[in-house]
Amino acid sequence: MCGILGLLLSDSTHNAASEICEGLYMLQHRGQDACGIVTCGPKGRLYQCKANGMVRDVFDDVAISRLQGSMGIGHVRYPTAGSSHHAEAQPFYVNSPYGIALAHNGNLIDSSSLLHFMDAVAHRHINTSSDSELLLNIFANNLQQTGKFRINEDDIFTAIGELMTQCKGAYACVAMLAGFGIIAFRDPNGIRPVGMAVREYENGKKDYVVASESVVAGGSFSKWENVKPGEAVIITHLGVSRKRVAPSATFAPDIFEYVYLARPDSVLDDVSVYRSRMAMGDALAEEVDRVLSEKGLTVDVVIPVPDTARVAALNLAQRLQLPYREGFIKNRYVGRTFIMPGQQMRRKNVRKKLNAMALEFAGKSVLLVDDSIVRGTTSKEIVQMAKDVGASKVIVASCAPPIRYPNVYGIDMPSRSELVAYERTSEEIAEAIGADLVIFQTLPDLIASVRQFNPSIDTFDCSVFTGEYVTGGVNEEYLNHIESLRADNVKRKMREGGPVTLDGALRERSATGTPNGTDDTVGLHNSWHVS
Numbered sequence: 073m074c075g076i077l078g079l080l081l082s083d084s085t086h087n088a089a090s091e092i093c094e095g096l097y098m099l100q101h102r103g104q105d106a107c108g109i110v111t112c113g114p115k116g117r118l119y120q121c122k123a124n125g126m127v128r129d130v131f132d133d134v135a136i137s138r139l140q141g142s143m144g145i146g147h148v149r150y151p152t153a154g155s156s157h158h159a160e161a162q163p164f165y166v167n168s169p170y171g172i173a174l175a176h177n178g179n180l181i182d183s184s185s186l187l188h189f190m191d192a193v194a195h196r197h198i199n200t201s202s203d204s205e206l207l208l209n210i211f212a213n214n215l216q217q218t219g220k221f222r223i224n225e226d227d228i229f230t231a232i233g234e235l236m237t238q239c240k241g242a243y244a245c246v247a248m249l250a251g252f253g254i255i256a257f258r259d260p261n262g263i264r265p266v267g268m269a270v271r272e273y274e275n276g277k278k279d280y281v282v283a284s285e286s287v288v289a290g291g292s293f294s295k296w297e298n299v300k301p302g303e304a305v306i307i308t309h310l311g312v313s314r315k316r317v318a319p320s321a322t323f324a325p326d327i328f329e330y331v332y333l334a335r336p337d338s339v340l341d342d343v344s345v346y347r348s349r350m351a352m353g354d355a356l357a358e359e360v361d362r363v364l365s366e367k368g369l370t371v372d373v374v375i376p377v378p379d380t381a382r383v384a385a386l387n388l389a390q391r392l393q394l395p396y397r398e399g400f401i402k403n404r405y406v407g408r409t410f411i412m413p414g415q416q417m418r419r420k421n422v423r424k425k426l427n428a429m430a431l432e433f434a435g436k437s438v439l440l441v442d443d444s445i446v447r448g449t450t451s452k453e454i455v456q457m458a459k460d461v462g463a464s465k466v467i468v469a470s471c472a473p474p475i476r477y478p479n480v481y482g483i484d485m486p487s488r489s490e491l492v493a494y495e496r497t498s499e500e501i502a503e504a505i506g507a508d509l510v511i512f513q514t515l516p517d518l519i520a521s522v523r524q525f526n527p528s529i530d531t532f533d534c535s536v537f538t539g540e541y542v543t544g545g546v547n548e549e550y551l552n553h554i555e556s557l558r559a560d561n562v563k564r565k566m567r568e569g570g571p572v573t574l575d576g577a578l579r580e581r582s583a584t585g586t587p588n589g590t591d592d593t594v595g596l597h598n599s600w601h602v603s
Contacts (some may be wrong), residue, residue, distance in 0.1 A: 073150050073333060073483050074162070074177040075099030075284045076266065078246035078254040080307050081142040082277035087111070089139035092146040095281070095288040096127045101335060102177070102284060103148035106161035107131075110173040111144030116251030118171060122147075122161040145248045147175035150484060160202045163248075166209060169216045170223065171250030176204035177284055178242035178264045179482040181545050186210065186239065201557075207243060210235050225306050225313050232257050232304040233317035240543050242326070242481035242533075244299070246282050253308035256282045260321035261542050262301030263481050263533050265329060265340045268312075269293035280307045285338035298341050324542040327532035328483060330522050331472045332380050332443045343525040346383060351521035352471045353387030353441075356513050360439070360469050361392060363511050371467060372436040375399035377443075377454055378426070384471045385441035394439070399432035400454070422453040434462030444472035445501065445510070446485055448492030452505040459506070467509045474501065474512050477539040480546055480554060485536060487555045 077095045079088045092109050107130050108122025119139045123130045127148065147162035163175040180186065180203040187206065190196045194213040198205055214231035215223060228249070235257075242263035247255040258266050269289035271279040281289055282305070286296045299305055302318030325341050326333075336346040364371065373395045376385035379402065389396035403425050438458055445451050451468060458466045474493035479485045488494045492504050502510040515537055523529055535541045 073102055074175075075102035075148040076175045076177050076244060076246045076282075077146040077284070077288060078175075078248065078256060078280075078282035078307075079144060079146075080254045080280045080309070082273070082279055082309065084114075084142045084309075086142055087136075087140055088142055088144045089136045092144050093127065093131045093136055095283060096131075096146045096148050098288050098290075098335075099148050099284055100127055102333065103150035106149040106158065107147060108149075108161050108163055108175075109139055109144055109146045110163045110165060110248065111139045111141035112248055112250055113141035116171060117141075118165065118173060118250055120163075120165065120173075122163070124158045124161060143248060143254055145173055145175050145246050145254065160200045160205075162202075162204055164202070164205045164208045166212045169212060170252070172208065172212055172215075172247060173250075174204065174208040174211065174245060174247040176207055177244045177266070177482060178259065179203060179480060180206065180239055180241035180243065181480055181541075181543060181550060182240045189238075203241075207235070207239065207245060208247070210238055211247065228255060228306055229304055229313075229315045229317050236260055236302060236318035240545050242543075244284065253306060254280065254282060255304065255306050256299050257304040257317070258299045258301055260302035260318040261324045261533070262341070263324060263326050263542070265298070265325065265334070267296055267298045267340075268305060268307075269296045278311075280312065282307070285334055285340065287335050287338045296339065322531060322542055323529060324531050324533045325529065326481060326483070327518065327522060327534055328444075328472070328479070328536060331518070333483070336380075336383055341526060341529060343522055343529075347525055348522045349380075349383040349471070350387045351524060352513065352518065353384030354391055355517035355521050356384060356441070356469055356471055356511075357388040357391035359514060359517065360388065360511050363509075364467075367509070369465075369467070369509070370437060371439040373397050373399075373432065374439045374441060375432060375458075376441050377450075378402045380443040381441045381471060384443070388441060388469070397432045399429055399438070399458070400426045401429060402426055422450050426454065426457065428454075428457040428461045430461035433458050435464055436462075437465040438463045438467065440466060440468045440507075442468060442470055444475060445470050445492060445505070445512075446475050447490050448501070448505050451492075451507070455506045465508045466506075467511065468502070468505065468507045469511045471513050472518060473515045473537045474498070475536045477536050478551055478554065479536050480541060480550070481533065481535070481543075483536075488551070489555070 079092050081088050089111050106124045107127050110120045112118055121135050145163050149162055163173045165173045183203050190198055196209045214234045218227050243259045244264040244266035245257050265284055268282045271293045281293050289296050301323050302316050304317045306313045329340055330345055330348045334340055334345045338345050374385055374389035375397050376382045378400055386396055455466050475491055476493045493501055498510050533542050
């Protein structure tokens, strides 16, 4: 689960870095482990800064001022199968051929065979365990096969088309070819989101932005368009070229983007995330009413688990004509617990993140509305908080169905043993999280809540609910493999003490303002690199 961004400015005298940094702030919810920016300056020189940490930690005014050039790409990262070492911060860069940088959101499911191809056939060294570096080198190798001194757009389209026949999985990518332009492409199933927008000037010039979510376009850009499944987009100072380069495949965007991942003020594949969550609340209200009537239970108040569930909870309360109250106060300085490494750290940070107000709970039968129940860690702590301040009964309603299967397309829920719903009934899930009752949204209702706003989407990737993987190629052996990677990654992060910030590195700059540590072999951590 990551955020990607690309920017090309029409005025070559302006630097893109500050605007890219602003865009990464808007995508911070998609990854809080690491971030990076690569820009392209005069004569095709690339300037790069990337490291572990939040955007605010990595990029200060000095950092931004050193990133020269009117086009660039950026990335915020949360690792799934890969490690958390700073060497895996993105974007990645290769100097041959032509100088290419790439940032990626998603996950490949055929990495092992691709790594063998890179070693045995392409003779390219992959320095990290990140499949983003793997994607970059496959793209670079395909371009190198042209043998040309200078390539054209057709060569790029061909190279990406070949990549899409070689790589299986979910990937939304933004790349930059030194001195040429920005490139974006999306896997044939369109599992992970990416789109683009334009900013037009009176003199006819245009700036272009590419991003994971439309919120990045903000007020200054307009005409947001999705990059279509299997499509490649090339943006240069001469304009935009688009081409579908992959064979036809089932369009199946990940429905969990609408449930949890995306910001409510974004529009993904022509569906407003905000309106889809309103619809989820309406549909969930019907299911809650049915179950409560069946069990002869009543509810005094509806309280959302902040923040993602707020929209749905409000609609649910209105539909059931129940009081809606904000019962939890959120500490804004604690990140999303879903994407924290390890159960122990998540449990510890839930209490730091939320505080229950006794006034809204004491002596009441409470309906807590959450976007989903994944590991159950957060839910268990929240239910206990509600009971600690006097709730007489705690019923949990989830906007999503039970999550029983691993996600293999770039969301950090790969291990079945971590999923509280795995091989459990609703009653057993309620017992596991300490709730009196758990009510789940039905899958048909969830799909209808999103699809009603774009009927052209025939299906969604719902693999975490159904165990059916749209790309194929996911078997027991593969699931065991990613579960072992996840376990190793958690152990590594816990040993390293979690995400690392740049605070110390920024203080270690010399009096001349030159940062320390420019060794490219360690992933350019805390460094400035000119290629």
